[in-house]
Amino acid sequence: MASLSSNWVRNDSSPRVVDFKAVRCIFESGIKLEAKPQAVAMAATLYHRFFEECNPEDYDHYLIAATCLYLAGKVEENHLKIRDIVNVFHKAIHPKLEPLDLAEEYWLLRDSIVQCELLLLRVLKFQVSVDHPHRYLLHYLKSVQDWMAPDIIAKLPLFRTCWSLLCDFYHLPSCLCYKPQHVAVAIIYLALECYGVTVPYNSDAVLQWHEVNIYVFYHNFISM
Amino acid sequence: MAEPVSFTSSNCRNNVNERPSSCDSNRNIEGTSYANPSPINLVTNSLQDISRKYDGLNFIATGAYGTVYKARDLLNDGQTVALKKVRIPLSEEGVPMNTIREIGLLKQLESFEHPNIVRLLDICHGCYHRPQGQLDIFLVFEHVEQDLANYLEQCPSPGLGPDIIREIMHQLLSGVDFLHSNRIIHRDLKPQNILITRNRQVKLADFGLSRVYGHQILLTPVVVTLWYRAPEVLLQASYAMSVDLWSCGCIFAELFTRKPLFPGKSDPDQLGKIIDIIGTPDETEWPSDVSLSWTSFRHSRGVPFENLIHDISPEGKDLLHKLLTFSPTQRISATNALAHPYFKECELCPLNR
Numbered sequence: 001m002a003s004l005s006s007n008w009v010r011n012d013s014s015p016r017v018v019d020f021k022a023v024r025c026i027f028e029s030g031i032k033l034e035a036k037p038q039a040v041a042m043a044a045t046l047y048h049r050f051f052e053e054c055n056p057e058d059y060d061h062y063l064i065a066a067t068c069l070y071l072a073g074k075v076e077e078n079h080l081k082i083r084d085i086v087n088v089f090h091k092a093i094h095p096k097l098e099p100l101d102l103a104e105e106y107w108l109l110r111d112s113i114v115q116c117e118l119l120l121l122r123v124l125k126f127q128v129s130v131d132h133p134h135r136y137l138l139h140y141l142k143s144v145q146d147w148m149a150p151d152i153i154a155k156l157p158l159f160r161t162c163w164s165l166l167c168d169f170y171h172l173p174s175c176l177c178y179k180p181q182h183v184a185v186a187i188i189y190l191a192l193e194c195y196g197v198t199v200p201y202n203s204d205a206v207l208q209w210h211e212v213n214i215y216v217f218y219h220n221f222i223s224m
Numbered sequence: 225m226a227e228p229v230s231f232t233s234s235n236c237r238n239n240v241n242e243r244p245s246s247c248d249s250n251r252n253i254e255g256t257s258y259a260n261p262s263p264i265n266l267v268t269n270s271l272q273d274i275s276r277k278y279d280g281l282n283f284i285a286t287g288a289y290g291t292v293y294k295a296r297d298l299l300n301d302g303q304t305v306a307l308k309k310v311r312i313p314l315s316e317e318g319v320p321m322n323t324i325r326e327i328g329l330l331k332q333l334e335s336f337e338h339p340n341i342v343r344l345l346d347i348c349h350g351c352y353h354r355p356q357g358q359l360d361i362f363l364v365f366e367h368v369e370q371d372l373a374n375y376l377e378q379c380p381s382p383g384l385g386p387d388i389i390r391e392i393m394h395q396l397l398s399g400v401d402f403l404h405s406n407r408i409i410h411r412d413l414k415p416q417n418i419l420i421t422r423n424r425q426v427k428l429a430d431f432g433l434s435r436v437y438g439h440q441i442l443l444t445p446v447v448v449t450l451w452y453r454a455p456e457v458l459l460q461a462s463y464a465m466s467v468d469l470w471s472c473g474c475i476f477a478e479l480f481t482r483k484p485l486f487p488g489k490s491d492p493d494q495l496g497k498i499i500d501i502i503g504t505p506d507e508t509e510w511p512s513d514v515s516l517s518w519t520s521f522r523h524s525r526g527v528p529f530e531n532l533i534h535d536i537s538p539e540g541k542d543l544l545h546k547l548l549t550f551s552p553t554q555r556i557s558a559t560n561a562l563a564h565p566y567f568k569e570c571e572l573c574p575l576n577r
């Protein structure tokens with residue numbers, strides 16, 4: 001009996017590290033396949049939601065991750081081919097190995113993803129729509145930038161930093177705990193902190209510009 | 225750490241139709257099986273399966289695409305629920321994208337808990353027919369005592385009376401407005417798909433799965449009723465949300481008379497009956513590129529609604545006209561229908577306050 005999981009899982013790591021690696025594979029593969037950012041974020045969300053319900057020790061994290069990316073492609077109308085996902089994941093997990101040929105192993109992996117998709121839908125009960133922080137982030141970032149001095153803005157890669165922080169944010173299950181609007185604000189706040197930039201007139205305001213309670217989030221994030 | 229589970233296809237093909245011996249097969253939904261050591265089964269233990277969660281199945285109806293059962297929810301004090309079994313096709317690519325998106329949308333709609341939409345309580349996997357590449361899914365809904373068809377049948381003479389009709393219409397349009405604001409077209413509004421509780425709360429059912437059904441062949445040779453179909457649907461022209469408002473118009477009239485307004489027998493007959501009553505539309509309103517031409521219907525001047533519905537008020541009549549407007553672009557929207565003067569006294573209805 002062929003065991004795919006022995007290839008795919010390294011069960012020597014703690015669940016947190018395994019999650020981190022599996023989600024990083026989702027991101028790497030998503031970028032290589034030119035998937036939409038929402039699809040990749042969706043895949044990471046599905047991944048964490050799945051392990052919220054299921055015992056992490058019972059599953060092959062990389063197979064779940066690959067399936068999440070496949071399913072997320074369908075949810076976000078960004079169809080990704082199973083073959084591409086299998087190949088790209090294989091490469092991400094085993095950077096030094098030769099690519100898979102069309103042999104038995106490929107077909108087994110492919111079949112496993114199809115089966116595993118059913119498992120995901122069953123566990124998640126088809127709850128597959130998510131309001132992503134991406135659109136809020138873009139919207140808020142625009143407002144904050146309009147508010148700030150143009151010469152400061154021009155010097156900072158604020159957009160890129162926010163985007164990277166947002167991607168990092170999806171690596172831990174705590175990404176399920178926050179409203180998308182709060183995530184967007186917190187990311188911008190953190191990015192500005194990183195550059196030591198303050199928003200003008202902020203000290204005069206009755207409330208801080210970010211108003212929402214982001215501190216819990218913030219500490220959680222830093223602890224990563 | 226435990227041995228990681230292996231996902232081999234050879235595992236999945238075994239014992240797909242085996243049932244656990246402890247299970248009383250009489251109580252099983254016919255065909256429900258516990259696929260064995262496939263990955264799907266690994267959750268059967270921790271998560272509930274259909275036969276484990278729901279008991280005492282009674283058949284309610286076989287519709288065009290699904291079978292509906294009444295059952296008790298064992299995990300919720302034996303609360304009565306309605307289970308709708310739909311069969312989804314699986315391909316080499318897994319579950320079709322449309323199915324995932326449509327069922328996902330139903331789940332998302334549910335989070336709004338709209339009072340005029342039937343509650344979707346759960347979604348369960350049923351039997352996986354691997355050779356045919358099909359999977360049964362059970363949509364678990366709250367059970368509602370009656371549909372509007374039964375309700376009208378059982379209504380004693382002289383009928384519902386104007387206040388109850390107004391109250392039902394307001395709820396019906398609120399439900400439709402909610403679906404439309406979520407970009408869902410019901411497409412098949414009719415009394416059988418409108419549920420009504422003992423407290424006369426209206427709840428829309430049977431929507432949102434048109435692409436799951438896709439081109440599947442009908443389960444039973446039931447005749448899909450044409451009576452509530454909008455002209456543009458009968459003419460197979462392009463259509464939009466306004467088709468639902470046409471159906472609301474047909475239902476509105478039926479609430480008064482307790483018989484269908486346009487009981488057609490075929491597409492042309494249905495259109496003929498519509499034209500007999502609402503009158504021949506202007507030739508410019510007839511959609512282009514359709515097989516039935518404007519000239520193929522005899523000219524009609526229409527029948528005034530008050531001749532057919534004696535107890536309709538002037539406002540009611542005006543709303544009915546706006547719903548049963550031939551041209552889909554001129555037909556009133558759900559939002560505007562709710563703001564129609566006909567409903568101005570509706571604040572008096574307890575349900576809408």
Ligand SMILES: Nc1ncnc2c1ncn2[C@@H]1O[C@H](COP(=O)(O)OP(=O)(O)O)[C@@H](O)[C@H]1O
Nearest residue numbers: 285287288289290292306365367368371416430
């Ligand atoms: N939640 C429910 N509670 C009680 N009866 C229901 C419920 N849902 C559907 N039914 C009954 O079953 C019939 C068929 O259900 P429906 O969802 O309309 O399926 P179909 O697609 O087969 O028409 C309905 O006309 C109604 O009488």
Ligand SMILES: [Mg+2]
Nearest residue numbers: 287416417430
């Ligand atoms: Mg129906």
